Amino acid sequence: MTENSISINKERLIKDMEAINSNTATPGNGSTRFSYSEEDRKTREYLSREFKNLNLAVKTDGAGNIRAKYNPKENDSPSVMIGSHIDTVMNGGEFDGLAGTIAALEVIRTIKENKTDITHPVELVIFSEEEGSNFGSTTVGSKVMTGKLTKADLKTLYNSEKQSAYEVMQAFGFDADSIGEDLLQKDEVKAMMELHIEQGGVLEEESKSVGIVHAIAGMNTFQVTLNGVSNHAGTMPMPGRKDPLVGASKVIIALEEYARTQVNETTVATVGKLECSPSGSNVINKTVTFNVDIRDIEQSGIDQVSNYLKEKVKETAETQQLEYEIDLIGTSAPARLSDTVIDTLVAKAEKQGMNYLKLHSGAVHDTMMLADVTDVAMIFVPSKNGISHSPDEYTSYEDIEDGANLMLEAVIELAQ
Numbered sequence: 001m002t003e004n005s006i007s008i009n010k011e012r013l014i015k016d017m018e019a020i021n022s023n024t025a026t027p028g029n030g031s032t033r034f035s036y037s038e039e040d041r042k043t044r045e046y047l048s049r050e051f052k053n054l055n056l057a058v059k060t061d062g063a064g065n066i067r068a069k070y071n072p073k074e075n076d077s078p079s080v081m082i083g084s085h086i087d088t089v090m091n092g093g094e095f096d097g098l099a100g101t102i103a104a105l106e107v108i109r110t111i112k113e114n115k116t117d118i119t120h121p122v123e124l125v126i127f128s129e130e131e132g133s134n135f136g137s138t139t140v141g142s143k144v145m146t147g148k149l150t151k152a153d154l155k156t157l158y159n160s161e162k163q164s165a166y167e168v169m170q171a172f173g174f175d176a177d178s179i180g181e182d183l184l185q186k187d188e189v190k191a192m193m194e195l196h197i198e199q200g201g202v203l204e205e206e207s208k209s210v211g212i213v214h215a216i217a218g219m220n221t222f223q224v225t226l227n228g229v230s231n232h233a234g235t236m237p238m239p240g241r242k243d244p245l246v247g248a249s250k251v252i253i254a255l256e257e258y259a260r261t262q263v264n265e266t267t268v269a270t271v272g273k274l275e276c277s278p279s280g281s282n283v284i285n286k287t288v289t290f291n292v293d294i295r296d297i298e299q300s301g302i303d304q305v306s307n308y309l310k311e312k313v314k315e316t317a318e319t320q321q322l323e324y325e326i327d328l329i330g331t332s333a334p335a336r337l338s339d340t341v342i343d344t345l346v347a348k349a350e351k352q353g354m355n356y357l358k359l360h361s362g363a364v365h366d367t368m369m370l371a372d373v374t375d376v377a378m379i380f381v382p383s384k385n386g387i388s389h390s391p392d393e394y395t396s397y398e399d400i401e402d403g404a405n406l407m408l409e410a411v412i413e414l415a416q
Ligand SMILES: [Zn+2]
Pocket: 085, 096, 097, 130, 196
């Protein structure tokens, strides 16, 4: 830190994080804090008390997204927005989402207690249901806030109890009927930044304490179904078999090789889910269904692998005498982050003598959803062994402190 700069209070940040992490549905086995759960309610109550202490103007929308504004000049200027999410996956870690939320809260506290002169308001944003733990669909809150998910869409997303997202939001006490009426407008926000754990191993490998994200990968998710003929594993000779698992294997191997050697360095393709039916050790399967996750920071890379997948499935189905179906079940475009905000972050990191690295994010974040509304950027902090979505997730508080101080400096500059 340079001499006359201000910095966040690490002890206070630790106290908040520990208090919130004590609300878990799975004590002794990680943080489990789904949106619209009792743990979520307690966390919201805790944060509300902090907002009250800071005298922030708080608004909560129909999906439970929170916007808490510090506006010392009491003007209508667009806000510098900072924040993240507070929900987790089942048996998740203590840092995913929460680190960025509390770092942002600390930034606002620090600006307020130092009476730092700023013109633009600074707004803490907390997105609901980022992880998709309830309805199997990620970044729900930020999509609602930016109009990418409508009230009608929320009536078609269901949890395991067959309740729709709309019903769950309403039952929790949010005004889900108002969804769509208070979308985030371009003139309300000047820039948006999110601090988040990296959830990968690049920063640790390079011994960096902070990452400045220059792009977020987009993705296509396909579901592929191959249908063959089920038969006895002992009596059916090899010639003439219509085995969909053999077909699926050929597609998966070809896809891995293609993505590794024929596209961009940033392109990745993964099959993480595969189901066989009837799935018996002495039976040739009738049906195999698998999902393909394709990501890149370049749309061309996503398109190239998607086209290759379609061709390969068609060709394999022909040679193996299978019937096939291929559906695009999810898509998001790569997000270019704002050069203005990135340049500000780089300049501040240089000034503070920080050990930083510019990198891209392979994971999707709420920030992406705001990229068409305002200038966005992200700060990453290292994940030990690259582990996330696990009780073993760990980021040192020293690194979170560095990331938060970088955000603090950038916020002060952008809010001038
Ligand atoms: Zn997260």
